[in-house]
Amino acid sequence: MDTVFAETVKKVIAHYPLETTHISLLSYKGKKAVWSILTSQGEFILKKVPFAEDHIQFMTHAIDYLKAHGVRTPGVMKATSGEAYVKSDDEFFVLFECVHGRSPEYEIEEELVQILQGMAAFHRASKGIESPTGYFPSFLLEEWREDYQRRAALILKWKTARTGAADLKAFDKLFLQHADHFLQQCQQALDVLNHSDFDRWAAETRTTKTLCHQDYAAGNLAIGDDGHLYVYDMDSLTVDLPVRDLRKILNKVMKKEAQWNLPQMMTMIKAYQSVNPLTAEQYRVLAADILFPHLFLGQASKYYEHREEKWPIQKHVSRLQEMIDTELSKEAVLQEFLARLDEVV
Known part of the structure; x- marks a missing residue:
């Protein structure tokens, strides 16, 4: 993983009570990026999200609301501050649970x-x-x-x-x-x-x-x-x-x-x-x-x-x-x- 990315992710993950064992970049699209974070507590997915803070607050609230009402979706992990996201160097990051599976097929x-x-x-x-x-x-x-x-x-x-x-x-x-x-x-x-x-x-x-x-x-x-x-x-x-x-x-x-x-x-x-x-x-x-x-x-x-x-x-x-x-x-x-x-x- 690029050294700049590695330092960024390490700074973000430091806001969570996790012991990281491996970090890998899954996708990078300029303003958006996704990493797999392997920890002693399992795998998590970190996303850089290019939205305003109130957008992120709504999105993470909606995920919690949907999960509470029975929708199966990866949950948002709370930082040690209690917030559902981390701000680092004027960029926002959200850490999610990892769900393993395969995409469904329309033909079936x-x-x-x-x-x-x-x-x-x-x-x-x-x-x-x-x-x-x-x-x-x-x-x-x-x-x-x-x-x-x-x-x-x-x-x-x-x-x-x-x-x-x-x-x-x-x-x-x-x-x-x-x-x-x-x-x-x-x-x-x-x-x-x-x-x-x-x-x-x-x-x-x-x-x-x-x-x-x-x-x-x-x-x-x-x-x-x-x-x-x-x-x-x-x-x-x-x-x-x-x-x-x-x-x-x-x-x-x-x-x-x-x-x-x-x-x-x-x-x-x-x-x-x-x-x-x-x-x-x-x-x-x-x-x-x-x-x-x-x-x-x-x-x-x-x-x-x-x-x-x-x-x-x-x-x-x-x-x-x-x-x-x-x-x-x-x-x-x-x-x-x-x-x-x-x-x-």
Whole structure:
């Protein structure tokens, strides 16, 4: 391990009642870093977190709250000061319990069900949470309509910029071929949202609070050696309707399929419903969020906003085509899902 890192970690670990035997760097991403800390008391995970202090206070409080309400997640170790984090050289560090396991697989139905039931338990457990400082780092509940409009405006901006351009690439041609359709889909999603239970549900959630993880997916989950599902990486917690997480996991799973898969979607929704039941009207809010072309927009953003500059153009084009296929195939499936809601609720 780099000497500078070693000295930093040793200074941080000195704030804990631990006898360290080995330190190894697991990942380093500039402002973020993760270390494995072997001690005479077992293995721990140390994270450098690039957040303001009140964000860290909320995150560690939320982890304690979720654990107290039955969510399996690595616990936060308290420093000798009693604090849930350590500040060293103007940087913040949090020490976690270590959970050994493997990532679940979407292709195995039992594990996909386990993921959705775990997500539902997470949402249910988070209800009623408050912030110890009165501050919530993220409150996306307030931003749905504005976010839809802002993101639709991005598609329109890219369309306007590339229409008639002399240097059209294959990506531009494919994007322009479908841009109008997905702009219509943006408006349809907003129309569905405006005729759903969203406003009442949002008003209720402003009071009761519910947390979304925002990346409750295989990469942040582990099936532990005990067979239970564990969730970690609570960096992006937000107060929002639980359908944000549901939409994200559905998109993650469905984009790996040849097309949107209704039987698989029903399996996932029924698994969620068995733990944290939603109403038919609340599932219409989910339908609005699924209808919005998040996948098409996300792939276009990677190209037009240069977020994946190392990708060859062929990869950008093939990924965009995959997202278009998924987005187009969902429309009929979504209508059938809404027609079969009585099988879920």
